[in-house]
Amino acid sequence: MSSLEPVTRSFPAPSRHAPAARKRRGALRSACAALLVVAVVSGCGTAQGALQASTPPSAPPAAPSGATVTPPGGSGPSEPPSAPTAPGTRPPAGSDAAAAPSATAPGRTPGAPRPGSPQPAPGAPTAGTPTAGTPTTGTPPAQPAPPPAAPGVSAALVAGTAHGGRTVALTFDDGPGPATGQVLDVLAQYGARATFCQIGPQAAANPAMVKRILAAGHRLCDHSVHHPQPFAALSHDRQVEEIVPARDMIVRAGGAGTEVPWFRAPGGGFTAANQQVAAAAGMRPLTWTVDTRDWSRPGVPAIVASVQRGLRPGGVVLMHDGGGDRSQTVAALRQLLPWLTAQGYGFDFPAV
Numbered sequence: 001m002s003s004l005e006p007v008t009r010s011f012p013a014p015s016r017h018a019p020a021a022r023k024r025r026g027a028l029r030s031a032c033a034a035l036l037v038v039a040v041v042s043g044c045g046t047a048q049g050a051l052q053a054s055t056p057p058s059a060p061p062a063a064p065s066g067a068t069v070t071p072p073g074g075s076g077p078s079e080p081p082s083a084p085t086a087p088g089t090r091p092p093a094g095s096d097a098a099a100a101p102s103a104t105a106p107g108r109t110p111g112a113p114r115p116g117s118p119q120p121a122p123g124a125p126t127a128g129t130p131t132a133g134t135p136t137t138g139t140p141p142a143q144p145a146p147p148p149a150a151p152g153v154s155a156a157l158v159a160g161t162a163h164g165g166r167t168v169a170l171t172f173d174d175g176p177g178p179a180t181g182q183v184l185d186v187l188a189q190y191g192a193r194a195t196f197c198q199i200g201p202q203a204a205a206n207p208a209m210v211k212r213i214l215a216a217g218h219r220l221c222d223h224s225v226h227h228p229q230p231f232a233a234l235s236h237d238r239q240v241e242e243i244v245p246a247r248d249m250i251v252r253a254g255g256a257g258t259e260v261p262w263f264r265a266p267g268g269g270f271t272a273a274n275q276q277v278a279a280a281a282g283m284r285p286l287t288w289t290v291d292t293r294d295w296s297r298p299g300v301p302a303i304v305a306s307v308q309r310g311l312r313p314g315g316v317v318l319m320h321d322g323g324g325d326r327s328q329t330v331a332a333l334r335q336l337l338p339w340l341t342a343q344g345y346g347f348d349f350p351a352v
C-alpha cells in the first residue's frame with residue numbers, strides 16, 4: 001500500500017494444494033465461466049453490480065466527522081506493520097514499536113494526518129460508505145470471478161452494529177495472545193461483550209482461550225491464517241487460502257457449533273473479490289469506524305481519546321489483543337468501558 005507497509009513476511013510457500021482446494025478452484029473456474037457468459041449477455045459491470053447489490057440489513061452509521069475515523073478498505077495502515085506470526089515465532093515485545101513507522105510516535109494527535117502516510121485518493125470511499133465493488137488498487141488484474149455468496153450472507157462491508165442506535169461494537173484483532181485473558185477480565189468487569197478477530201493458527205494453538213471467549217458470550221471473527229499485508233495484493237488463490245482455512249481452525253478450536261460470522265482482512269485490505277470469498281464461506285466482511293491505533297502503543301490517553309472523539313452511535317472500534325505488548329490497550333479499556341457506559345452506550349456485536 002505504501003512505504004509504511006511492511007514487506008510481507010515469508011510464509012510457508014503455498015506450493016501444495018489439497019485435492020479439496022483443487023476442487024474448490026475447479027468450482028470457482030466453472031462459476032467464472034458461467035459468469036463470463038452472463039457478462040457477455042448483460043455486460044460485466046451489470047453482472048458485477050448484481051453481485052454487489054445485496055446491501056447489509058442495517059446500513060452502516062453515518063460517517064462520523066471525527067478525524068479519527070479510518071476509511072474502510074485499507075486506505076491507511078491500521079494494523080501492526082509486523083504481521084503476527086505463528087505461535088512460538090512471535091517477535092519479542094517491543095519489536096512492533098521498532099518496526100512501526102516513526103509517524104506513529106507517542107504524542108501524535110489521534111487521527112491527525114501522519115507525515116508520509118497514504119491519503120485516500122480523491123473520491124475514495126469514506127467510513128459509512130461500504131466499498132463493495134471497489135477493488136483496491138494493487139489487486140492483481142486477472143481475478144477469477146468471485147463465487148456467489150452463501151445464501152443470506154451479504155458481501156457488503158459491515159461498518160456498524162447489529163442494533164444501531166446508541167450501541168458500539170468493540171473488536172479485538174490479532175489474537176488470541178498473552179493479553180486476551182486480561183481483555184476478557186476487563187470486559188467481564190463491565191459486562192461488555194466484544195468480537196475477537198483471530199489468527200487461525202493462534203486459535204488452533206490456544207483452544208482453551210477460544211472456548212473461554214465463547215463461554216463469556218463474545219463472538220469470533222476470522223482474521224486470516226498468516227496476516228499477510230497488503231492483503232489485497234495477494235493472488236486470489238492465496239487470499240482464499242488465508243480466509244477459509246483460518247475460519248476452519250477457529251471453528252475447530254471453539255468446538256462443535258462454533259460460529260464465525262465475520263471476516264476482517266489484515267490491514268483492512270478488502271476487495272470486492274475477497275469480500276465475495278468471505279461471504280461465500282458464510283462470513284460478512286467486517287471493517288471499522290474508529291481506529292485506535294493501539295498496536296502502535298501511542299499511550300493510554302491517545303487510545304482513550306481516539307474513541308472519545310471518533311465514536312458515533314452504531315460504531316465499530318478497532319483494538320488489538322494480540323500482536324505484541326497490549327498493556328496500553330488493557331489500561332485504555334479500563335477507562336473506556338466505564339466512559340462508554342456513562343455515555344449511554346450499549347455493547348453490541350457487528351451487524352450480520
Ligand SMILES: [Zn+2]
Pocket residue numbers: 079080173174223227266267
Ligand atoms: Zn490484524
